[in-house]
Amino acid sequence: xNGLSALWSIFGPVLALLARIMxxxxxxxxVPLAWGWALDLDYLRAIWGVAFGLxxxxxxxxxxxxxxxxxxxxxxxxxxxxxxVWLVLTAYAAFPLYWLVPDISWSHAYFEAMSALTATGATAxxxxxxxxxxxxxWRAFLxxxxxxxxxxxxxxxxxxxxxxxxxxxxxxxxxPMKDTKFTPRIAETARGLWLIYFGFSLACLLAYxxxxxxxxxxxxxMCSTMSLGGFSSQDASIGxxxxxxxxxxxxxxxxxxxxxxxxxxxxxxxxxLGPIANDREIRSYFVVLFGSVALVTAxxxxxxxxxxxxxxxxxxxxxxxxxxxTTGYSATDYAQWPVFIGVYLLFLGCFVSCAGSTGGGIKMVxxxxxxxxxxxxxxxxVHPRVVNPVTLGGQRVAAATLTTVLGFMLIYGAATLGLTxxxxxxxxxxxxxxxxxVATLNNIGPGLGQVGPAHNFGWLSxxxxxxxxxxxxxxxxxLLTVLVxxxxxxxxx
Amino acid sequence: xNGLSALWSIFGPVLALLARIMxxxxxxxxVPLAWGWALDLDYLRAIWGVAFGLxxxxxxxxxxxxxxxxxxxxxxxxxxxxxxVWLVLTAYAAFPLYWLVPDISWSHAYFEAMSALTATGATAxxxxxxxxxxxxxWRAFLxxxxxxxxxxxxxxxxxxxxxxxxxxxxxxxxxPMKDTKFTPRIAETARGLWLIYFGFSLACLLAYxxxxxxxxxxxxxMCSTMSLGGFSSQDASIGxxxxxxxxxxxxxxxxxxxxxxxxxxxxxxxxxLGPIANDREIRSYFVVLFGSVALVTAxxxxxxxxxxxxxxxxxxxxxxxxxxxTTGYSATDYAQWPVFIGVYLLFLGCFVSCAGSTGGGIKMVxxxxxxxxxxxxxxxxVHPRVVNPVTLGGQRVAAATLTTVLGFMLIYGAATLGLTxxxxxxxxxxxxxxxxxVATLNNIGPGLGQVGPAHNFGWLSxxxxxxxxxxxxxxxxxLLTVLVxxxxxxxxx
Ligand SMILES: [K+]
Ligand SMILES: [K+]
Numbered sequence: 005x006n007g008l009s010a011l012w013s014i015f016g017p018v019l020a021l022l023a024r025i026m027x028x029x030x031x032x033x034x035v036p037l038a039w040g041w042a043l044d045l046d047y048l049r050a051i052w053g054v055a056f057g058l059x060x061x062x063x064x065x066x067x068x069x070x071x072x073x074x075x076x077x078x079x080x081x082x083x084x085x086x087x088x089v090w091l092v093l094t095a096y097a098a099f100p101l102y103w104l105v106p107d108i109s110w111s112h113a114y115f116e117a118m119s120a121l122t123a124t125g126a127t128a129x130x131x132x133x134x135x136x137x138x139x140x141x142w143r144a145f146l147x148x149x150x151x152x153x154x155x156x157x158x159x160x161x162x163x164x165x166x167x168x169x170x171x172x173x174x175x176x177x178x179x180p181m182k183d184t185k186f187t188p189r190i191a192e193t194a195r196g197l198w199l200i201y202f203g204f205s206l207a208c209l210l211a212y213x214x215x216x217x218x219x220x221x222x223x224x225x226m227c228s229t230m231s232l233g234g235f236s237s238q239d240a241s242i243g244x245x246x247x248x249x250x251x252x253x254x255x256x257x258x259x260x261x262x263x264x265x266x267x268x269x270x271x272x273x274x275x276x277l278g279p280i281a282n283d284r285e286i287r288s289y290f291v292v293l294f295g296s297v298a299l300v301t302a303x304x305x306x307x308x309x310x311x312x313x314x315x316x317x318x319x320x321x322x323x324x325x326x327x328x329x330t331t332g333y334s335a336t337d338y339a340q341w342p343v344f345i346g347v348y349l350l351f352l353g354c355f356v357s358c359a360g361s362t363g364g365g366i367k368m369v370x371x372x373x374x375x376x377x378x379x380x381x382x383x384x385x386v387h388p389r390v391v392n393p394v395t396l397g398g399q400r401v402a403a404a405t406l407t408t409v410l411g412f413m414l415i416y417g418a419a420t421l422g423l424t425x426x427x428x429x430x431x432x433x434x435x436x437x438x439x440x441x442v443a444t445l446n447n448i449g450p451g452l453g454q455v456g457p458a459h460n461f462g463w464l465s466x467x468x469x470x471x472x473x474x475x476x477x478x479x480x481x482x483l484l485t486v487l488v489x490x491x492x493x494x495x496x497x
Numbered sequence: 498x499n500g501l502s503a504l505w506s507i508f509g510p511v512l513a514l515l516a517r518i519m520x521x522x523x524x525x526x527x528v529p530l531a532w533g534w535a536l537d538l539d540y541l542r543a544i545w546g547v548a549f550g551l552x553x554x555x556x557x558x559x560x561x562x563x564x565x566x567x568x569x570x571x572x573x574x575x576x577x578x579x580x581x582v583w584l585v586l587t588a589y590a591a592f593p594l595y596w597l598v599p600d601i602s603w604s605h606a607y608f609e610a611m612s613a614l615t616a617t618g619a620t621a622x623x624x625x626x627x628x629x630x631x632x633x634x635w636r637a638f639l640x641x642x643x644x645x646x647x648x649x650x651x652x653x654x655x656x657x658x659x660x661x662x663x664x665x666x667x668x669x670x671x672x673p674m675k676d677t678k679f680t681p682r683i684a685e686t687a688r689g690l691w692l693i694y695f696g697f698s699l700a701c702l703l704a705y706x707x708x709x710x711x712x713x714x715x716x717x718x719m720c721s722t723m724s725l726g727g728f729s730s731q732d733a734s735i736g737x738x739x740x741x742x743x744x745x746x747x748x749x750x751x752x753x754x755x756x757x758x759x760x761x762x763x764x765x766x767x768x769x770l771g772p773i774a775n776d777r778e779i780r781s782y783f784v785v786l787f788g789s790v791a792l793v794t795a796x797x798x799x800x801x802x803x804x805x806x807x808x809x810x811x812x813x814x815x816x817x818x819x820x821x822x823t824t825g826y827s828a829t830d831y832a833q834w835p836v837f838i839g840v841y842l843l844f845l846g847c848f849v850s851c852a853g854s855t856g857g858g859i860k861m862v863x864x865x866x867x868x869x870x871x872x873x874x875x876x877x878x879v880h881p882r883v884v885n886p887v888t889l890g891g892q893r894v895a896a897a898t899l900t901t902v903l904g905f906m907l908i909y910g911a912a913t914l915g916l917t918x919x920x921x922x923x924x925x926x927x928x929x930x931x932x933x934x935v936a937t938l939n940n941i942g943p944g945l946g947q948v949g950p951a952h953n954f955g956w957l958s959x960x961x962x963x964x965x966x967x968x969x970x971x972x973x974x975x976l977l978t979v980l981v982x983x984x985x986x987x988x989x990x
Contacts, residue, residue: 343927380904383984406900408877410904411873413906413907418871452927
């Protein structure tokens with residue numbers, strides 16, 4: 005078997021599955037088509053129709069090309085599949101943006117679509133309010149699909165690959181967790197999770213409408229809230245509405261969406277609140293959120309940024325929730341606040357979301373383990389001979405799991421540094437380069453400096469946009485899924 | 498036994514040893530006294546004499562106060578002793594600076610003394626060239642003493658405490674290393690190391706004199722080169738001489754001092770070059786140094802910062818060596834170069850120095866292990882069942898050692914973040930705050946932004962200076978030595 009046919013034997017069956025996913029994905033274009041039919045000019049319908057046809061047709065063609073490639077997929081094929089799915093769907097999703105948004109390059113369109121499908125929410129566009137409704141619907145709906153995909157990925161696919169934060173919940177010894185283990189089959193679990201997701205979504209949609217948004221805006225923001233994506237139909241983001249009600253709806257649903265949907269699933273199945281109330285990760289999640297809201301409120305009040313306590317509290321709660329859950333909405337240019345706050349909000353985005361939510365970053369469960377491990381190291385110095393295992397929810401965490409988490413952090417740190425250095429080489433200033441990497445690698449959205457909440461990513465060069473598109477993909481797929489494809493070992497079978 | 502007497506039973510014997518160290522340290526004041534006698538005005542002699550008397554007298558008084566506190570010191574007493582030694586000697590070292598430097602606050606004097614004794618080289622003073630010679634001699638000689646202390650600490654004390662990069666060299670299985678193990682007794686090892694250090698120092702002194710410096714400047718820069726401290730007698734640092742010969746001497750001796758002095762000791766004992774030529778850490782050290790000089794030279798040439806290739810090479814070699822070894826000399830305001838270079842140089846300072854040298858940062862041996870561990874994690878994903886141990890110099894690294902290194906990195910990252918956030922709260926800008934922490938925690942010296950090579954730390958507030966003094970101590974004592982004192986466990990016996 006020569007090199008090319010060996011490669012084809014790896015790619016063929018993966019592409020056959022990709023073809024089916026493309027065909028399923030093509031139906032997503034019917035959503036902006038429907039909104040465009042109702043609210044936009046005639047020629048737009050044609051574009052959405054063409055995009056649908058192109059994607060479905062491409063999938064069909066690929067299916068025909070790979071018709072002889074039947075083979076049981078191995079777990080390791082999953083890496084290639086997941087990366088290809090995100091890369092290819094992003095390209096098809098970018099086509100209508102490229103056609104419909106004036107003066108946009110292919111780099112911009114691809115960046116925007118990647119930002120959507122990874123639920124990052126960094127935008128390369130401006131003048132959002134002047135775009136056709138269907139374009140904004142498409143951007144937001146892509147985030148919604150991305151959110152569904154991420155949930156499927158984290159709950160069902162990554163554990164098969166031995167990756168992802170959810171892994172950490174695997175108890176080392178049999179215990180009470182065993183009984184409450186979620187339905188093991190992917191399809192059933194996914195169906196249950198998605199039903200909950202749709203239930204929350206409906207409530208969120210109605211709440212935004214109640215708070216005074218138009219149906220279109222309510223739909224758009226429901227999509228980008230539930231997916232923690234953060235795209236808005238206005239350059240000023242949620243600030244455009246300047247409404248306490250809208251902000252309250254966002255706060256509530258961002259907080260809910262930042263928790264693993266598996267927990268809600270378990271609550272429904274066991275009909276007790278235990279799975280949420282007793283969960284170490286969720287407890288830390290709320291402790292950090294409340295603590296941060298208090299801290300930021302105190303700073304805003306003390307430094308007299310806001311006129312009174314209640315305005316400070318509202319502003320603080322909204323932005324802490326938005327950034328910590330990696331949604332990335334803004335209601336004001338918080339980069340103008342005391343510099344500590346902007347950096348702190350970005351820092352929260354790096355770890356606060358729970359594993360199994362649609363949020364980005366390293367996830368709270370890893371952070372809990374890291375803090376416990378650091379504390380353990382200090383104790384070990386004083387008592388070198390004391391066995392002092394790290395526990396999570398009363399269960400001992402296996403040493404191998406800890407090493408994996410620490411290894412993940414290493415690669416996460418190296419990726420942050422490496423990408424920042426590459427951006428610095430292109431001449432960006434330090435704050436912009438570093439914050440752009442943090443904001444995309446953690447799928448947060450807005451950064452600081454020239455990519456802060458009052459700016460967008462549209463002024464960046466093509467190279468910079470491609471680099472950050474890669475960062476979004478890397479972060480969303482929890483780094484290792486992507487990086488493993490760059491090792492010799494993956495391709496030698 | 499009540500709380501206070503329990504505390505006294507911990508402190509008493511430690512203070513008794515501290516008293517002896519203070520008395521020994523007091524003789525260091527005779528060095529600036531001698532230089533001042535020769536070169537400065539009369540009244541200065543009195544000050545150095547008083548400082549000597551004060552320190553010796555304080556030591557004597559403390560010795561008398563603790564005369565009944567005899568007890569065998571436990572390894573854990575070492576943490577307290579080491580921290581107290583650095584804190585207390587810094588205070589006594591700061592007195593003459595406070596008296597002799599015009600318009601200086603106690604915070605400035607303490608910061609400067611801490612920067613000296615930790616061989617950091619961040620200065621809070623300006624107008625260095627106008628200071629009495631004996632003051633500049635004192636600043637540099639403190640770095641020299643600091644360097645000797647650090648070597649003793651890293652080679653002899655920290656391993657007793659189960660800490661420090663040298664630990665990593667402990668082979669898990671008996672092997673060829675065993676034969677070449679250095680003399681185990683602290684005193685003998687220290688004597689051997691210091692003899693080598695003095696030998697290099699003499700060569701360095703004569704080389705600087707040959708390159709055209711005055712005897713005083715040659716002595717000052719010998720002190721701050723050999724200790725990788727980086728203090729200069731001029732605000733413009735080595736740039737003041739604008740001499741290729743001076744820079745060459747600095748390059749050679751910084752490169753030599755960045756290697757573990759234990760290696761030279763082994764070379765002398767075995768009379769072969771093996772201990773240096775076969776050492777994984779030293780190989781990585783030179784690979785990174787040469788690669789970085791090439792990279793920076795290429796950038797300086799490509800972006801036409803320097804007029805020709807040879808000027809670029811000279812500038813690149815000097816600054817890469819200076820920052821990577823954490824010396825921190827500058828020959829020009831490299832912060833004005835393309836922004837990538839400044840950040841990259843600071844990054845090099847975080848890890849390039851070898852364990853057992855007088856350099857700061859996490860040390861190259863840890864970096865080698867981190868890179869190997871990250872690579873191993875990626876391989877493990879593809880081949881979950883393959884046992885793939887991390888090795889160092891052909892020896893398998895124990896899992897516990899790896900966990901310790903990863904734990905160290907966690908605490909190092911947390912310290913960097915925590916200190917940066919505290920500086921941001923005081924209102925510093927992001928680049929200044931972050932780079933000030935990196936420059937002090939890694940004992941490098943100059944940062945970027947408002948604490949860059951063309952600036953100094955003198956404009957900072959007292960609080961900021963104290964915080965950064967703490968960062969220097971933390972970094973120099975490899976974090977854990979200090980942080981362990983903040984745990985409950987340490988004080989419960
Ligand atoms: K987001
Ligand atoms: K230094």
